[in-house]
Amino acid sequence: MTKEFLPGTIGGIIVVLLSVVLINPTNTFMTTGTQMILLVAIVLLFGLFASFVWREKIQDERESMLRMHADRVGFLAGTMILVVAIVVESLRHSLSDWLLVVLSVMVVAKIIG
Numbered sequence: 001m002t003k004e005f006l007p008g009t010i011g012g013i014i015v016v017l018l019s020v021v022l023i024n025p026t027n028t029f030m031t032t033g034t035q036m037i038l039l040v041a042i043v044l045l046f047g048l049f050a051s052f053v054w055r056e057k058i059q060d061e062r063e064s065m066l067r068m069h070a071d072r073v074g075f076l077a078g079t080m081i082l083v084v085a086i087v088v089e090s091l092r093h094s095l096s097d098w099l100l101v102v103l104s105v106m107v108v109a110k111i112i113g
Helices: 006-023 032-054 061-091 095-113
Strands: none
Touching: 006 032, 061 095
8 A cells, every 4th residue: 555545544444433433333322522522523534535535646547447446336335325225214214315315416426427
């Protein structure tokens, strides 16, 4: 892994770890203050991660193909999870409008992009 990708990778991993902690899978007691601190940390670290992703420079055709493949896999994984969440929430009769909005924005952004 090159030095230019290391900060973005570390930032992305920390965002994922903080998201898992915020989901609270172990049902540990978490105060509202702790949740707010985690939310701020996630937002700041995601901003850092996004800045590294945005500044990526393509050197040759091979890197261009790898980037296009990674973009396609990321988009399909994200939309697949959203569709599964929409189906599950619909079956529970508690569908959140946010899931539909996020899926729609992702699809429209892909079409425009």
